[in-house]
Amino acid sequence: MAGTNKTRAAVLGGPSVILVHPQLGENIGKAARAMLNFGLTDLRLVAPRDGWPNEKAVAAASGAAEVLDAARVYPDLASATEDLHFLYATTARDRAMAKEVLTAREAAARLRGDLAQGHKSGLMFGAERTGLTNDEIAQADMVLTIPVNPAFGSLNLAQAVVVAGYEWFMAADATPAARLDYGKSVPATRKELNGLFDHLENELDISGFLYPPDKRPSMVRNLRAIFERAALSDQEVRTLRGAIKAIAKGRPRGGGA
Amino acid sequence: MAGTNKTRAAVLGGPSVILVHPQLGENIGKAARAMLNFGLTDLRLVAPRDGWPNEKAVAAASGAAEVLDAARVYPDLASATEDLHFLYATTARDRAMAKEVLTAREAAARLRGDLAQGHKSGLMFGAERTGLTNDEIAQADMVLTIPVNPAFGSLNLAQAVVVAGYEWFMAADATPAARLDYGKSVPATRKELNGLFDHLENELDISGFLYPPDKRPSMVRNLRAIFERAALSDQEVRTLRGAIKAIAKGRPRGGGA
Numbered sequence: 001m002a003g004t005n006k007t008r009a010a011v012l013g014g015p016s017v018i019l020v021h022p023q024l025g026e027n028i029g030k031a032a033r034a035m036l037n038f039g040l041t042d043l044r045l046v047a048p049r050d051g052w053p054n055e056k057a058v059a060a061a062s063g064a065a066e067v068l069d070a071a072r073v074y075p076d077l078a079s080a081t082e083d084l085h086f087l088y089a090t091t092a093r094d095r096a097m098a099k100e101v102l103t104a105r106e107a108a109a110r111l112r113g114d115l116a117q118g119h120k121s122g123l124m125f126g127a128e129r130t131g132l133t134n135d136e137i138a139q140a141d142m143v144l145t146i147p148v149n150p151a152f153g154s155l156n157l158a159q160a161v162v163v164a165g166y167e168w169f170m171a172a173d174a175t176p177a178a179r180l181d182y183g184k185s186v187p188a189t190r191k192e193l194n195g196l197f198d199h200l201e202n203e204l205d206i207s208g209f210l211y212p213p214d215k216r217p218s219m220v221r222n223l224r225a226i227f228e229r230a231a232l233s234d235q236e237v238r239t240l241r242g243a244i245k246a247i248a249k250g251r252p253r254g255g256g257a
Numbered sequence: 258m259a260g261t262n263k264t265r266a267a268v269l270g271g272p273s274v275i276l277v278h279p280q281l282g283e284n285i286g287k288a289a290r291a292m293l294n295f296g297l298t299d300l301r302l303v304a305p306r307d308g309w310p311n312e313k314a315v316a317a318a319s320g321a322a323e324v325l326d327a328a329r330v331y332p333d334l335a336s337a338t339e340d341l342h343f344l345y346a347t348t349a350r351d352r353a354m355a356k357e358v359l360t361a362r363e364a365a366a367r368l369r370g371d372l373a374q375g376h377k378s379g380l381m382f383g384a385e386r387t388g389l390t391n392d393e394i395a396q397a398d399m400v401l402t403i404p405v406n407p408a409f410g411s412l413n414l415a416q417a418v419v420v421a422g423y424e425w426f427m428a429a430d431a432t433p434a435a436r437l438d439y440g441k442s443v444p445a446t447r448k449e450l451n452g453l454f455d456h457l458e459n460e461l462d463i464s465g466f467l468y469p470p471d472k473r474p475s476m477v478r479n480l481r482a483i484f485e486r487a488a489l490s491d492q493e494v495r496t497l498r499g500a501i502k503a504i505a506k507g508r509p510r511g512g513g514a
Contacts, residue, residue, distance in 0.1 A: 033411060033413075034412075034416065036406060036409045036411075037405045037406055037409060037410060037411060037412055037416075038405065038406060039406045062411055062413075063409065063411060064409065064411070098440070098442075098490065098493070105427065146423070147426060147427060148294045148295065148426070149293060149294055149295060149296045149426070152293045152294060152320070152321065153294060154290060154293075154294060154319055154320060154321070155291075155294055155419070156290075156319075158416070159291065159294075159415070159416065159419045162412070162416045162419050162420065163419065163420070163423050166403070166420050166423070169404060169405070169406070170362065170404060200500075203504045204500055204503060204504065207503035207504055207506055208503065209499060209500055209503035209504075219496075222492075222493070222496060223496065223497075223500065226484075226487050226489065226493055226496075226497070227483075227487070229486075229487045229488065230483050230484070230486045230487040231486065232483065236479070236483055239476075239479060239480065239483075240480075240483070242466060243457075243461055243466055243480065244504065246461060246464035246465065246466035247460050247461065247464050247466075247501065247504045247505050248504050248505075249464055
């Protein structure tokens with residue numbers, strides 16, 4: 001079975017599906033089943049509430065056990081996504097965040113383009129009741145929304161995976177959407193981006209810019225949104241870190257606000 | 258609620274959804290929920306196994322009770338569909354029948370065409386375990402199939418309704434392609450952007466980062482490209498300038514490379 005799984009994943013090579021703080025094992029199983037219907041096999045779980053493995057997930061997966069068997073569990077979103085180049089946050093409605101918003105269909109074309117260029121992407125889904133938090137969305141490059149009846153938008157987790165997966169599958173024959181030409185560089189990984197954010201925020205903490213403390217989270221989110229949107233290359237991350245280091249250089253350490 | 262329902266149905270006017278011999282109330286409720294997400298409100302039940310009304314259906318409908326309340330029950334497929342002009346049979350895979358076979362997307366375009374011409378259409382789904390019988394499919398004008406992974410095709414009833422309903426909804430969606438939502442901000446003017454670039458490059462000149470001189474033009478170009486690509490708002494330009502100022506603060510002026 002492991003061999004089959006490996007072969008299938010290698011042939012299909014679709015985006016990873018990242019479930020952030022999923023609650024019920026049953027929903028994880030249904031999401032796995034939905035994934036395999038549309039050729040998606042890389043499932044990642046961020047701190048599943050009821051632990052892992054989960055028997056209810058197996059019961060609900062209806063034959064998609066190979067997806068569950070290969071699923072990986074992570075303590076937090078950053079570690080679950082650090083090898084990915086692009087992260088898509090699936091949300092039910094607009095969250096007034098400064099992110100590019102794509103329909104599931106538009107996102108599918110992008111995801112095909114990512115794959116064609118050898119870049120790794122992930123589709124992120126939030127917890128059943130609450131969806132993704134603003135902080136989680138802030139870690140994504142783009143927002144994927146599923147168009148629904150404005151008077152009744154209430155898809156459950158597995159149904160949202162169905163639509164996103166279905167569009168991914170349907171986009172197989174479409175010409176990849178135009179994407180940024182990275183030249184000799186490659187898109188920065190999440191790890192590289194997080195390194196840049198840590199560096200920048202550390203300097204801004206030292207300088208007293210991220211003050212007062214209750215405003216810090218939204219200030220950080222807004223700053224990150226700018227660089228997320230820019231879809232930085234690895235080289236650009238290095239350039240920005242060099243620039244931050246240069247500007248901070250010579251400043252007396254410990255000189256606060 | 259009945260008034261709301263009538264208004265909504267009149268406005269939306271989508272195809273009827275016909276569940277033939279559905280077994281579990283839970284699945285009927287989930288199908289109703291899936292329908293309403295995509296603006297479908299006319300649910301017809303052919304001889305539901307566990308009778309009607311069904312409390313488990315209500316519990317699973319998650320707020321789509323208005324679809325269940327308006328649902329009609331029929332003893333057989335013929336009576337459930339006699340007012341319809343076109344009947345689409347949803348099947349998991351080809352059944353070697355002499356029917357036109359359409360993908361869900363192709364069928365959605367047809368259904369929109371039916372509506373535009375004032376014709377009534379229905380989407381028919383079979384029982385959970387067995388799907389539609391050949392006799393039932395024979396009563397349809399066309400077959401609707403949902404493209405899935407050939408190695409694992411296993412959508413459940415409600416998920417099949419999700420995909421068919423989603424395609425129906427998308428076929429009408431004339432929403433312009435996604436654009437960045439600037440919220441309360443506005444896109445930065447060229448003047449604001451140039452002010453940011455001057456500010457950043459001045460600090461980097463002071464720090465000796467833009468060195469040697471023959472490399473300066475390409476380094477500046479690469480840095481500007483990052484911020485151009487981010488499509489900054491006016492507020493974001495102010496935030497970035499504040500961050501640059503904060504990091505540079507306290508650095509001895511004139512301290513070069």
